[in-house]
Amino acid sequence: MQGQVTIETVIITSILLSSIIAVLFYAYNVVESNSQNIEFSNAKILMKYLADAIEQISLGSGGARYVRIPVRSGAPGYVRDNTTLRIFVEGEMVFEDNPDIIIYRGGPLVSTVFEVIRPELRPEIKNELIVDLNDPIVVAYTIQRGGALIVIDTLRVRAGCLGIYTVMTAGGARKYHVYELMYTVLNVYGFHGTDGITIIVENQGIESQMKIYDGKDTITIRVEMGGRVVEKTLSPCVNESAYGSAVLIRIARLGIKGP
DSSP: OHHHHHHHHHHHHHHHHHHHHHHHHHHHHHHHHHHHHHHHHHHHHHHHHHHHHHHHHHTTOOSEEEEEEEOSSOEEEEEEOOSOEEEEETTEEEEEEOOEEEEEEOOTTOOOOOEEEESSSOGGGGGOSEEOTTSOSOEEEEEESSSEEEEEEOOOEEEEEEEEEEEEETTEEEEEEEEEEEEEEEEEOOOOOSSEEEEEEEEEEEEEEEEEEETOSOEEEEEEETTEEEEEEEOOSSOSOOSEEEEEEEEEEEEEEOO
């Protein structure tokens, strides 16, 4: 009888201990999951600030910006894309890039859905390779791919008409329809830190070149990347005759690094 009581006590105690451990494990996962999701939500705000900083500096406003991102279960990083982006003007390749893409990887208990968090007004820009001059180049979005990710990329060309200007050429001063093409190169050098990582965005310079096309009022540009090909014809924005067209190509180079 004594032995039976002992066995029953051991069984009941084991069941109680197992139940307590299961409850504690579940409670820990719930608390940790909430904590990681809050961290990811805060990271979305900070990565949006980072995207804003990249946009501002690519336009030439300021030499440097920085954003500090706390590191706990998630952390920022980057991916060097093997896909080549090529820009053509009137059939001539004028620039190519193997883009760097900034990412933030959330904790293992975080899940997300696809959402463009920047720009908010025109999220469809994420899928466009050529945008207008008043559109943003930098896009930030969330995606579930091997975990919850926040992605920042600059995989698009801003293009449009500036007006008619007098341009000095070998033949003298002449009026041309002037168009502008802008592209931003991200040179990411890696991030390091434990409690937090400060990401610095630096202006490394803007390269400019001018292409002259006598006798042409419209200009056709083409952007190729990863099997996608997009063409756009730029037309004059001023109803005035000109000697031809001039295309100003501006490539902004930005350095992205830790302290």
